[in-house]
Amino acid sequence: MTGPIDELLGELTLSEKVSLMGGRDLWSVQPVERLGIPSLKVTDGPNGARGTGLLGTGIPSLCIPSGTALGATWNPELVEELGGVLAAETRARGCHVLLAPTVNLHRTPLGGRNFECMSEDPYLTGRIAVGYIRGVQAGGVATTVKHFVANDSEFERTTISSEIDERTLREVSMRPFQMAVEDGGTWGVMASYNRVNGTYTAENRWMLDTVLRGEWGFDGIVISDWFGARSTAASAMAGLDLEMPGPPRWYGSRLVEAVEAGDVPESVVDAAVRRLLVLAERTRTFDEPHDREEQQLDEPAHRLLARRASTEAMVLLKNDGILPLAVDRLASLAVIGPNAATAMIMGGGSAALVAQHETSLLDALTARMGSQLEIRYEPGVVTDRTARPLGGHTTERSDGGRG
Structure with a gap:
């Protein structure tokens, strides 16, 4: 100056x-x-x-x-x-x-x-x-x-x-x-x-x-x-x-x-x-130099801090003896909901960005337990503005026939 x-x-x-x-x-x-x-x-x-x-x-x-x-x-x-x-x-x-x-x-x-x-x-x-x-x-x-x-x-x-x-x-x-x-x-x-x-x-x-x-x-x-x-x-x-x-x-x-x-x-x-x-x-x-070029950071310490904050942010509303999952006593696991397959880590609009690292719940469960039990995913109820057609297991009868 x-x-x-x-x-x-x-x-x-x-x-x-x-x-x-x-x-x-x-x-x-x-x-x-x-x-x-x-x-x-x-x-x-x-x-x-x-x-x-x-x-x-x-x-x-x-x-x-x-x-x-x-x-x-x-x-x-x-x-x-x-x-x-x-x-x-x-x-x-x-x-x-x-x-x-x-x-x-x-x-x-x-x-x-x-x-x-x-x-x-x-x-x-x-x-x-x-x-x-x-x-x-x-x-x-x-x-x-x-x-x-x-x-x-x-x-x-x-x-x-x-x-x-x-x-x-x-x-x-x-x-x-x-x-x-x-x-x-x-x-x-x-x-x-x-x-x-x-x-x-x-x-x-x-x-x-x-x-x-x-x-x-x-x-x-x-x-x-x-x-x-x-x-x-x-x-x-x-x-x-x-x-x-x-x-x-x-x-x-x-x-x-x-x-x-x-x-x-x-x-x-x-x-x-x-x-x-x-x-x-x-x-x-x-x-500093005027109009500096944009650069990307990817610091392991920063990722660890963000992970710690994520764990502290989690709020368990109800647990009827289900968690933690006892993998040795389970044959299969149902994962239901559209946000299980998509990493919903942010909202849209002016707060949206391209995240360096993101993992969906379904991917995390599959990586951790997929070799030990069957994991089946269904989107369930989708809250989009327009309804989607039902399909797959959603219309299947208990005997396996078409619903």
Whole structure:
């Protein structure tokens, strides 16, 4: 870095400052080459670091247990260790910011992103998130706690207005975020798509400025969810520092015009850019080659830690003397269910990645016991949107005839 942040800020033109508040592309922020300001690069989480690949593609990555599984460990110290692994994975992708953890709550079993979230309990979620944040940021990678706030409904997720009284909002929905800021010291927060009591979160000044920065003392950046910004002046005045992805739709030239028209004071832009430069300093972005090439890690120690976390996450709901399996007393074993034959280790969407290592339950049982007993598999009930035709043993009579 060529000098203190304020000195660097003073050398930037208005256009350059505004350019730093918008994305260059899907996963990086505009650089200012003239002053040696590099591009911050971000990557999706929370159960790995995908890099610049689109949903479910990219360089193979370590896949740690999902957020719900991490919550089931009740072990913030273990999650902090996993955070260190995620920092190394993120660095290997040439990135500085991990878009994680997700600390929304399980408010309904129909939530499509529930697997990313830790639990239905604000305190447990906050404790696990604090461990996650400390581990990641100790490795020089910023966390971006998401999605602030009350983005728990699958119905009209990107536009719905979550109508919540202030006490419930603070004690339930906001509580994990408050812990992430005050106890975890997160360097980033992602504004959610939805509205809260009629106002989109990315332009909600009470939430982003009064509560987040004023009451909780947050000193990091606020980033929009992808295409989640809805306005220019209202978002800037509320405290939205970074519109993603790029090229910007609401910032960019529109924000320059808003400043020149007096709708947004330039001091607001300066404050946002200062926070972005501080983030670049915290993540050592100035100290490394710009736009580093993505690389794959495959560390045995990381795999062992992920395996240990998986075992701690397992919850046995019922056991009528069946487990552990007594192989010497069994002639055959029925394995039923579509997820037995498929390694369902993650959900889809922005959390999906190409896992380096995965083993299905059926493959594991076959490898361990296949030489000692007969293992028969049936998909059973499939919960796809469209029903599949019955076949095989499903329609077979007890005497072996066709059903």
